[in-house]
Amino acid sequence: MSKKKTRSETALYVRLPATAGEKLNRASDALGIPKKELVAGLVAKYVDPDSPRGLSALGSLSQPRRISIDLADSGPSMGTYSFQPYDPPEVMDAQQAGVLLQIDEAVVVELAEAGTLPGRKLGTVWRFSRAALLAWLAAPAPEDRR
Structure with missing residues (x-):
């Protein structure tokens, strides 16, 4: 091995x-x-x-x-340039979560529905915590946790 x-x-x-x-x-x-x-x-x-x-x-x-x-x-x-900070909200919808993760909104919803991505479905819409998404992204993938 x-x-x-x-x-x-x-x-x-x-x-x-x-x-x-x-x-x-x-x-x-x-x-x-x-x-x-x-x-x-x-x-x-x-x-x-x-x-x-x-x-x-x-x-x-x-x-x-x-x-x-x-x-x-x-x-x-x-020289001269002004950086524009990206300050996402603490609670995001699927589109905003997609922007943060740099993936399509449909992929965000698919991952959330599969239970892979941390989020909550409120009625018909998904909501995502920015902190939970960043923690999920920083954690090792399940196949790496041997």
């Missing part, structure tokens, strides 16, 4: 501006590197929350500016 090699990973769910997402897709395709590895490499190289200088640099990125990263450059350069 072979054992699976496990890696320590943290789930990260972000909404990027369309242009930034397209750039990430193009870079991933051009380099042949999965997007999660590209992002992990950028964080490892440019994010240093343990030093005053690193925190200062990160704090300046939170200002409404356009952020562009040139992989051949020695560090990120800044």
Whole structure:
């Protein structure tokens, strides 16, 4: 019986501006590197929350500016862009849950009716707790819980 090699990973769910997402897709395709590895490499190289200088640099990125990263450059350069936060409600309908999970509303309803996705049917409509969905998403899949 072979054992699976496990890696320590943290789930990260972000909404990027369309242009930034397209750039990430193009870079991933051009380099042949999965997007999660590209992002992990950028964080490892440019994010240093343990030093005053690193925190200062990160704090300046939170200002409404356009952020562009040139992989051949020695560090990120800044322009102007304002990030729009995605703040989903605590209780969502199937469509909103689909947006949060980035799947079709029909798949959300199908998973909820099968008892796979945490939710409650109130009359004829499904309602989902944002916290329960995120906890469900972060938990190992049932086949991984051996």
